[in-house]
Amino acid sequence: MAVTGEQRMSDQDLPSTKTDVTPRARPPESQAQPPLQARSHRPRNTLLRAPANWLVADTSHALDTNRRITQGYIQLAQELQALLDPDFRPGGASRVLSNWFAFAPHASQEAGKGMLGANLARAIIDAAQGEPSESVQQALQRSGVSGPERLVAEKVGDTLRWFGLSHDVAASLGSLLSAANLDVLADPRTLWISTWRFARVLYEAPGATALEAAEAVARTLEQLLLDGNVAIYSDIAGAAREYLEWRKRSGAHAVKSAQVVEGFALRGASSDEARRAWVYALEHVKDSPLPTDFASALPGVSGRSLVVAAFALFEDARRAASADRDALIAFANNYLAWREQHDAVQPAFTPATPPAGEVPRTALMLAMTPTLRLPMGPVAWELSDYTATQRDRDHNLLTSKPTEYNWAVFEDRWPAILNAFELGYRHQEGLWTMPQPLIESLDLIEVD
Numbered sequence: 001m002a003v004t005g006e007q008r009m010s011d012q013d014l015p016s017t018k019t020d021v022t023p024r025a026r027p028p029e030s031q032a033q034p035p036l037q038a039r040s041h042r043p044r045n046t047l048l049r050a051p052a053n054w055l056v057a058d059t060s061h062a063l064d065t066n067r068r069i070t071q072g073y074i075q076l077a078q079e080l081q082a083l084l085d086p087d088f089r090p091g092g093a094s095r096v097l098s099n100w101f102a103f104a105p106h107a108s109q110e111a112g113k114g115m116l117g118a119n120l121a122r123a124i125i126d127a128a129q130g131e132p133s134e135s136v137q138q139a140l141q142r143s144g145v146s147g148p149e150r151l152v153a154e155k156v157g158d159t160l161r162w163f164g165l166s167h168d169v170a171a172s173l174g175s176l177l178s179a180a181n182l183d184v185l186a187d188p189r190t191l192w193i194s195t196w197r198f199a200r201v202l203y204e205a206p207g208a209t210a211l212e213a214a215e216a217v218a219r220t221l222e223q224l225l226l227d228g229n230v231a232i233y234s235d236i237a238g239a240a241r242e243y244l245e246w247r248k249r250s251g252a253h254a255v256k257s258a259q260v261v262e263g264f265a266l267r268g269a270s271s272d273e274a275r276r277a278w279v280y281a282l283e284h285v286k287d288s289p290l291p292t293d294f295a296s297a298l299p300g301v302s303g304r305s306l307v308v309a310a311f312a313l314f315e316d317a318r319r320a321a322s323a324d325r326d327a328l329i330a331f332a333n334n335y336l337a338w339r340e341q342h343d344a345v346q347p348a349f350t351p352a353t354p355p356a357g358e359v360p361r362t363a364l365m366l367a368m369t370p371t372l373r374l375p376m377g378p379v380a381w382e383l384s385d386y387t388a389t390q391r392d393r394d395h396n397l398l399t400s401k402p403t404e405y406n407w408a409v410f411e412d413r414w415p416a417i418l419n420a421f422e423l424g425y426r427h428q429e430g431l432w433t434m435p436q437p438l439i440e441s442l443d444l445i446e447v448d
Contacts, residue, residue: 062226063119066112067437069233070105074434076240077101084317084329093429097326099314100336101240102431103424104232106376109435111225113179116438118222120145121172125211125218128168136161139171149178152371155185156195163199165210172214173198176221180371184384189400190370197367205359220358224365228348235344236336239266239307260312266304273298273305278312281331285324290331292418294338303339310335333421341414349408362408369412370402374420377430381420383407 077099078090085096123143124133133139136157145153157174161167185191198217205213246264247255261274277298284291291297294306313332317325349361372383387401394404405412424431 062115062222063112063439065226066108066115066229067439069229069237070108070112070435070437072233072237073101073104073108076237077105077434079244080240080314084314084325093432096317097329097425098428098431099329100236100310100333100340103333103376103421104236105434106374106431108229108233109438110179110374111229112438114176114225115222117176117178118218118225120175120178121218122215124168124172124175125215128166128211133167133171136167136171136174139168140175143171143175145175145178148182149175152180152182152185153178155182155191156198159191159195160199163196165199165202169202169210169214172211173202173217176218177368177371180368181373181382181384184371184382184402187400189398190384190402193399193403194367194370197363201359201363201367204363206357216357217359217364220355220361220364221368223355223358224348224361227351228345231344231348232340236307236340239304240311242266243311255315257312257315260315261308264308264311266308268302268304269308270302270305271308273301274308274312277301277306277309277335281309281313281328281335282316285327285331290327290334292334292338292414294335295342303343306335306339330421330425334418337417337421338414341417342410346410362406365408366406369405369407370400372407375435376424376427377433379423379427379430381423383416386416386419 078088080099080101081088081094081096084099085094088094088096120143124139127133127142128139133142136154140150140153140157153171153174155174156177157167157170160170160173165173185194202210202213202217205216207213207216243260243264243266250259250263257278261278262271265271277294280298294301298306310332313328313335317328317332320328349365351361354360370383374381383405384402387405390401392401392404405416407413407416
């Protein structure tokens with residue numbers, strides 16, 4: 001799906017790869033194996049003069065964009081937190097509740113892991129053009145999959161073999177889940193249903209051969225993640241940059257929340273709508289739990305107006321007593337998250353026109369949903385933990401709870417994201433342990 005309208009983002013809109021902001025804290029899961037990386041000398045297709053003509057996607061572009069977006073989020077998280085907490089310093093934690101942008105680098109990093117999995121899937125498919133693998137393990141080995149990610153890919157790949165897939169096709173699909181939650185696959189119901197869904201997506205994929213179909217699945221995942229990453233950054237981060245510039249022009253620390261809703265002219269927002277949302281938040285900020293169904297609570301208020309109201313609430317939080325400050329920040333975060341999930345990213349999951357050459361995105365996300373996780377420093381939110389606290393939707397013992405959700409569906413995704421926020425708030429020091437780059441440089445991604 002092409003990025004159009006407000007979602008289009010040029011290289012000038014992305015943060016530079018030479019940013020001065022360097023995450024200083026240790027990366028997530030630092031006691032484990034090093035993060036999944038593309039190998040600089042991965043085996044290539046040596047028996048063909050060139051890769052098959054349908055292997056045309058340039059994965060380095062997606063990974064470069066993701067890396068720059070993640071770095072941009074880190075910059076914004078630190079700048080906005082410094083407004084809320086004058087004692088905050090980059091590289092450290094904060095005594096004040098974290099702003100929405102502190103979560104964004106971790107989510108962007110997970111999107112990057114999915115893109116890197118698509119790159120590894122293509123490496124497997126490319127190598128198979130010249131010589132098919134004799135086992136799933138061999139296919140993964142010669143594409144450079146190692147560490148904990150190898151365990152997930154092997155488990156998924158070996159299970160996919162039961163559906164009649166070749167070693168290379170099974171390994172390529174397994175690599176798409178290489179950064180996923182291994183523990184949830186210990187439940188045979190989750191493993192079997194997830195792999196069956198992957199097999200069904202493959203059988204419905206375009207392509208004259210199974211390898212071509214597998215490449216279509218990998219391409220769909222990469223483009224879905226890229227579309228979502230770009231859409232959110234263009235929208236939410238773009239608005240934050242505009243806001244910070246507007247604050248400077250308006251006198252920075254002298255800015256009051258009422259000035260924000262009346263004077264910050266964000267494209268697509270209305271000052272009347274922003275005021276409604278701001279007043280509603282002030283009236284309900286002490287509710288427990290905080291209201292989160294903004295479609296019902298604020299009918300007619302656009303998502304962009306919620307963004308303006310969120311920035312006004314940040315200004316209120318700067319001046320509030322500590323007892324009220326965190327609640328104001330949490331309300332603002334929910335406004336930003338609603339815009340992010342309800343408006344900005346949803347078209348990436350459910351495009352109005354299915355992109356040519358792809359598999360259905362909702363079906364692909366249904367297969368991937370049970371294994372979703374979000375590392376935040378030393379802790380990780382996992383969908384399986386969240387669903388364990390929820391009712392059994394189908395009351396069927398043959399299906400596990402995680403398989404009853406689809407991340408592409410907003411109604412499934414929204415409560416889960418709010419649950420992830422709660423975990424991050426309880427482990428703020430870990431939340432400020434910002435992720436390190438997945439790849440050292442783009443030279444690690446070879447494009448022949």
